[in-house]
Amino acid sequence: MSAPVWNDDTRAAVPSAQLPVADHVNALVVGAGLTGLFTALRLAETGRKVIVAEARSVGACASGASTGKATVLQGNRLSLLAEAFSIDVARDYLRAHRYGFEEILGLCSARRIPFERAGAFTFAGTEQGVKKVRREFEVCRELGLPVSTHDTLHTDFPVHAAVELPDQVQLDPVSLLAGLVSAVVDAGGLIVEGCRVTGLDEAGDRVFVETTAGRLSADHVVLATASPILDHVPTTTELVPHRSYLCAFDLDGPLPEGMFVSVDSPSRTLRSAIVNGRRVLLVGGNGHRTGEAIGTQELVDDLESWTAKHFPGARMTHAWSAQDHHPIGMVPLVTTFGSDQGRVHFAGGYSKWGITGAPAAARSLSDRILGRAETISFGTPTKLGEAKNAMKSHAKTPAMMVGNLVREGLRPKGEAIVDGQEVEVCLVCPHAGGICTWNDAESTWDCPLHGSRFSASGTVLEGPATSDLKRL
Numbered sequence: 001m002s003a004p005v006w007n008d009d010t011r012a013a014v015p016s017a018q019l020p021v022a023d024h025v026n027a028l029v030v031g032a033g034l035t036g037l038f039t040a041l042r043l044a045e046t047g048r049k050v051i052v053a054e055a056r057s058v059g060a061c062a063s064g065a066s067t068g069k070a071t072v073l074q075g076n077r078l079s080l081l082a083e084a085f086s087i088d089v090a091r092d093y094l095r096a097h098r099y100g101f102e103e104i105l106g107l108c109s110a111r112r113i114p115f116e117r118a119g120a121f122t123f124a125g126t127e128q129g130v131k132k133v134r135r136e137f138e139v140c141r142e143l144g145l146p147v148s149t150h151d152t153l154h155t156d157f158p159v160h161a162a163v164e165l166p167d168q169v170q171l172d173p174v175s176l177l178a179g180l181v182s183a184v185v186d187a188g189g190l191i192v193e194g195c196r197v198t199g200l201d202e203a204g205d206r207v208f209v210e211t212t213a214g215r216l217s218a219d220h221v222v223l224a225t226a227s228p229i230l231d232h233v234p235t236t237t238e239l240v241p242h243r244s245y246l247c248a249f250d251l252d253g254p255l256p257e258g259m260f261v262s263v264d265s266p267s268r269t270l271r272s273a274i275v276n277g278r279r280v281l282l283v284g285g286n287g288h289r290t291g292e293a294i295g296t297q298e299l300v301d302d303l304e305s306w307t308a309k310h311f312p313g314a315r316m317t318h319a320w321s322a323q324d325h326h327p328i329g330m331v332p333l334v335t336t337f338g339s340d341q342g343r344v345h346f347a348g349g350y351s352k353w354g355i356t357g358a359p360a361a362a363r364s365l366s367d368r369i370l371g372r373a374e375t376i377s378f379g380t381p382t383k384l385g386e387a388k389n390a391m392k393s394h395a396k397t398p399a400m401m402v403g404n405l406v407r408e409g410l411r412p413k414g415e416a417i418v419d420g421q422e423v424e425v426c427l428v429c430p431h432a433g434g435i436c437t438w439n440d441a442e443s444t445w446d447c448p449l450h451g452s453r454f455s456a457s458g459t460v461l462e463g464p465a466t467s468d469l470k471r472l
Ligand SMILES: Cc1cc2nc3c(=O)[nH]c(=O)nc-3n(C[C@H](O)[C@H](O)[C@H](O)COP(=O)(O)OP(=O)(O)OC[C@H]3O[C@@H](n4cnc5c(N)ncnc54)[C@H](O)[C@@H]3O)c2cc1C
Pocket: 030, 031, 032, 033, 034, 035, 036, 053, 054, 055, 056, 057, 058, 059, 060, 061, 062, 063, 064, 065, 066, 067, 068, 069, 070, 071, 195, 196, 197, 198, 224, 225, 226, 229, 243, 244, 245, 246, 284, 321, 322, 323, 324, 347, 348, 350, 351, 352, 353, 354, 355, 356, 357, 358, 462, 463, 465, 466
């Protein structure tokens, strides 16, 4: 596996900053992905003193590794919502993402972020998917989207039915983040990279925040951490971590025109992208619950073979993986928890549609913090039982599937070779005791409970865990 294909030259130039230890700010935003940066921007624009504390670097997790499609046609999500709940929930969800779509266009125009207009397609790669595609078409029409339907498409891969929504957007997610960073900094926000938040303590009208760079206090804390750190169970259990794979290919000859998402299982997503002046093919899919797949490298190999079959001569240049969280209630979570004071907030769970979801969630969060009436809602699921049913394939109790796990008494021990040295770690996840499994494609230990991930030597890479695996 490699780094994502996205052009490194467009990576955000974050002005070097130290955490102002012992300071007090209006809002501390934890995490510099799309959710954190959009929320920080909205708050900083109203004159609030805002700091973004990022454990790694801007966009280090999903936001810098996505496929870069900004579209309100999102596979068959609208019909799934209409069926699990009601057409009104689907309408609210669509309205929120339309708002997010406009925000993305506004930011691109204000910050000169390059983007391309492209049609979005939901397609059936098999006969079994045709009914789902037809249903998505009906629901889109009912919601007033200008969609058209196709029995097939002139593509190199099989299409048995498709819905098309014209005039959506594709872009380089790393350029998008760079534009956001400059907007946050120009609005007066401070971004501190390499600063992991490890503790929160509410006292009176303040939240005291422990970080690896020191302690400070805030009126409000926003956990824009994909899965809520330091909320030890309630909210994390509403989110199912889901990892999937993306590959980039050089190919002489025509590339697909449009952004394609299949309704089949395993799913496929395809589009072309301009990287370093060259047009490349992106192919993704083979997602699974984090920590549950044995042989993750085989999933990458499978994407490569699928592409070779349909695009002969395609040469794979990059392969990478990232994860997003699927809420069991099916709509993104925007929630406030902690004490009665309502000072600790979380947003996430975009089911891989956060480019338009995050700006909408940021609007909700910032309205909440600023004491304004909330105008954006992703919909209120009313029949949660049915939604849970619809999500049961994602939400099933994780099986203990392990790579090179050795039991030492009752303690599960992991062994890996790091820089030629054997390293042993205790595989009990420091978040809430899940047992991590080996991810051979990325050489990481992944927790199947809530998606925390650790390097081969145990260093925490992604939350909700905030500390490393114990070295043995
Ligand atoms: C393979 C893939 C393809 C995708 N493609 C698309 C697409 O085409 N279109 C679309 O709309 N969406 C897409 N998505 C979804 C989208 O990328 C995500 O929904 C979105 O980026 C989530 O943003 P976020 O800011 O909430 O989370 P993240 O980007 O995960 O950011 C969370 C940040 O919090 C930081 N953090 C965590 N813990 C701490 C801590 N303790 N202290 C400080 N910082 C911390 C992390 O380091 C990270 O930078 C895709 C997702 C995946 C996985």
